[in-house]
Amino acid sequence: MIAVIGLVLGVVAGLVIEPTVPANLQAYLPIAVVAALDALFGGLRAYLDGIFDERVFLTSFLSNVVVAALIVFLGDQLGVGSQMTTAVIVVLGIRIFSNAASIRRHLFKA
Amino acid sequence: MPGPARAADESMTLINEVYRRPLDPGYQEAAARRAAGTAPRRTVRGTVALLVLAVVLGAFATTSAVALRRPTPAVLEARTLLETEIRERTAHADELRRANGELSAQIAQLQGQAASTDDPELFAQLQKDAVPSGVVPVSGPGLRIVLTDGAPVNGGEEDASSLVLDHDLQTLVNGLWAAGAEAVAVNGERVTTTTAIRSAGAAILVDSTALSGPYTVEAIGDAATMQTGLARLPAGQALAALSQYRIDVRVSAQKTLELAGRGQLMLRSAQVLGAGEDVTHPADAGEATASGTQSLGMAWSDVAGSGRPDGEETP
DSSP, rough: HHHHHHHHHHHHHHHHOOOOOOOOGGHHHHHHHHHHHHHHHHHHHHHHHHHOOHHHHHHHHHHHHHHHHHHHHHHHHOHHHHHHHHOOOOOHHHHHHHHHHHHHHHOOOO | OOSOOOOOTTGGGGHHHHHHHOOHHHHHHHHHHHTTTTOOOOOHHHHHHHHHHHHHHHHHHHHHHHHSSSHHHHHHHHHHHHHHHHHHHHHHHHHHHHHHHHHHHHHEEEEHHHHHOHHHHHHHHHHHTTTTTSOOEEEEEEEEEEEEEEOOGGGGGGGGSSSOOOHHHHHHHHHHTTTSSSEEETTTTEOOOOOOOOEEEEEETTTEEEEEESSSEEESSOOHHHHHHHSSSSSHHHHHHHGTTTEEEEEOOOOOEEEEOOOOOSSSSSTTTTTTTTTOOHHHHOOOOOOTTTTTTHHHHHHHHHHHHTTEEEO
């Protein structure tokens, strides 16, 4: 519950304050957002499975975002940034898809 | 003997791993710990840390999403740079065109001076030919036709089908020539023998000048004759059909229209036939007009009407 309240508070704060993102972080934003989406879907599925845990949810959220951004950063340094982005998007995309399918089975029993 | 059976998808462990265990295994472990009663007790400090982390992550994700929906400063910068460059170049081009116009006016004046003293006959011919060839500015009664692009429906995107096309202007100009126009200009650009109306991307070019709507086509001639002539020609029907595409067409008779001159026509390839003897008709090379015809304007419109690929038949 705390995690959800906190997230909602954070979303409201982000919308109201609208902080500017430093230019050199801009490149990692798309990947971070996809990673956040993956964590959100994972959390929702765990909740429907009855095994939701706030600590696991928040740590997976944080580590997802950080690791995804780091991988892309590393890729950029090695000159394979776009390929790394593709790799991360593919993996996270597959996870989001199968989590979404599982959520669908929970909600619609189909 | 073959060894133990291998799974058919053994070579795809990576994909399988991603696909079969999409949920963070941490959830399962935490649930198991809770069931076993070995889960760590929640402290106040831990709860606060969780809350702070949640707020930070929420704010971060929202900020990222909002920032991604805004065009990045770099893109904006490049855009403004390009815009200023376009504006500068356009101003430069306008300046050059103006200078060009001044120079050709000078040339015409000097030519006139020279010819009027040396060879009055040639001078008279030059002045006669200058009107149909579009070199000098002219004024007179005529028709003004304004074509306006259709406005987007409900403030939506601009509909490509409601834009005036180069073809519409071509048809209209050809129709006007055929209906007896003596001089035609589109948005102030005089249409001459060598004028092309075409499109480049979304813009309509008359020669090399890009025009934007509304498009004003002005034709000098007898307004009533031109109007009835136009109505009888296919061009008139094409004009009427434009309203289907929500293009606004306004035709009005004008007492005086002033059309700018095109300046000197540069002929690079055309040669005057028998230039040695027949120097009294220098304009023939470019225009192929029937020189010596009394009504030069009419002769001109005949040639223009039949000479263009999609020209209308003169009634």
